[in-house]
Amino acid sequence: MPEFSKQLERLEAIVRRLEAEDLDLDEALKLFEEGVERLRAAREQLAQAELKVKKVLEIESPS
Amino acid sequence: MGQSLDLFAAASAEGAWTVAEVTRRARAVIEAGLPPLWVRGEIAGFKAWRSGHWYFSLRDKSAQLRCVMFAKQNFMLPAPTDGMQVFVFARPTLYEDKGDFQLTVMELLSTEQGGLWKLAFEKAKAALTKDGLLDPARKRRLPPFPRRIAVVTSPDGAALRDIQAVLARRWPIAELIVVPAQVQGAKAEASVCSALNRISRLPVDVLVVARGGGSVEDLWAFNSERVARAVAAMPMPVISAIGHETDVTLCDLVADLRAPTPSAAAEAATPDRAEVRIKCDVLGQRLARALRIASKHVVERLDRTGDRLVSSIQNRIERSGALLTAHSARLDALSPLRVLGRGYAVARDADGKILKRVAQLPSGKEFRLRVSDGEVDARVQ
Known part of the structure; x- marks a missing residue:
């Protein structure tokens, strides 16, 4: 799953474009669908309940 | 309790004392009779040995005392300089190897404004300033939605617990990477530097360096120039939360953001x-x-x-x-009808040929005349 901030940035860009530009219905629909998908993914990430904690000793090598 | 001293007791068969016996006895007398005490004086002949031990004299107008401060006592202290007025808390003793009366210093405080700490702090701060490391323009913005948050702190301190609680509440989407470090004591400086070095190679969005409150000695590692430079060199933004709000450390000054407490640092690092x-x-x-x-x-x-x-x-x-x-x-x-309407007429012969000239119309010739509303038969006379 993409990084949350990227997800949200893309969603904002989509909304701005939909709001500002006079788009073909086809294109508007495509953007809308992507926006809905990004929103769903973002909400899913937000729903994550538990904080993951790692001690650095467990991840010696940079990933 | 003091040991009794019998100066007239023969210490050897010859009736004379050995040097070692005298010094040993004298040391016992001194240590028994003079408990640890605070002494005020001016530093002179200061010398730090490679072993880490410090040797100097304390003097005033009329007298001086040899002093030693061992590495295990002075490791956190900035070195004093000759001429400095200090208080020492010391145990009077006799150094038997040389027969010198001396003070074994356990604590050393400068009487000057802010003391030794202040002096060392200002010195390091000046060096950092000179290299531009305290320039406000260096401060980086914190990522709005961090994915990985690293924390350098004591693995079992309240600071880590507080940070973890705030992150779990505000932004559990992130992954918390705990890099344990010794945050006080002789190894703190090296330990913190090594933790920072390790994090600098990890994909981390923001770093929190935290330590709960403590004395100026406890916070010493975070006032070390080495730690400050390591913090300044981190590739990601750093939030510093060292000690209480009133203690500003060098680490706080070079960090991209200074938080008053570890919890506040965690809040600053995350969105709600x-x-x-x-x-x-x-x-x-x-x-x-x-x-x-x-x-x-x-x-x-x-x-x-x-x-x-x-x-x-x-x-x-x-x-x-x-x-x-x-x-x-x-x-x-x-339309010709239109012309006829104006009063013209068309003459045609029996074949319908239009007769336009006199030669076509000899006397007695019969023809038809077309006028606006019909035709009539006609003859030339």
Whole structure:
């Protein structure tokens, strides 16, 4: 799953474009669908309940 | 309790004391009779040995005392300089190897403004300033939605617990990477530097360096120039939360953000999940509305296009009508009937041939004459 901030940035860009530009219905629909998908993914990430904690000793090598 | 000293007791068969016995006894007397005490004086002949031990004299106008401060006592202290007025808390003793009366110093405080710490702090701060490391323009912005948050702190301190609690509440989307370090004591400086070095190679979005409150000695590692430089060199933004709000350390000064407490550092590092949820809801609403508006635009455009189509056809029809009228007017003007209407007549022979000249009309010739409303038979006389 993409990084949350990227997800949200893309969603904002989509909304701005939909709001500002006079788009073909086809294109508007495509953007809308992507926006809905990004929103769903973002909400899913937000729903994550538990904080993951790692001690650095467990991840010696940079990933 | 003091040891009794019998100066007249023979210490050897010859009736004389050995040097070692005298010094040993004298040391015992001194240590028994002079408990650890605070002494005030001026530093002179200061010398730090490679072993880490410090040797110097304390003096005033009329006397001086040899002093030693061992590495295990002074490791956290900035070195004093000759001429400095200090207080020492020391145990008077006798150094038997040399027979010197001396003070074993356990604590050393400068009487000057802020003491030794202040002095060392200002010195390091000046060095950092000179290298531009305290320039406000260096401060980086914190990432709005961090994915990985690293923390350098004591693995079992309250600071880590506080940070973890705040992150779990506000932004559990992130991954917390704990890099344990010794945050006080002789190894703290090296331990913190090595933790920082390790993190600098990890994909981390923001780093929190935290330590709970403590004495100026406890916070020493975070006032070390080495740690400050390591913090300044971190590739990601650093939030520093060292000690209480009133203690400003060098680490705080070079960090991109200084937080008053470890909890505050964790708050600064993260967005609030509840707020982000609201933000997402708003974006969802805008998305839906934008689509509605976009589709409305399309429908309107379709309508407009239809209107244009209709009106363009109408125009065309009207134009054709006008053309037709013009053409028929011209046709009408050319019609021979129209000429006849003005009083002219056409003469034709029996074959319908038009008779235009006198030669075609000899006397007695019969012909037909076409006038505006019909034909009549006629004859030339």
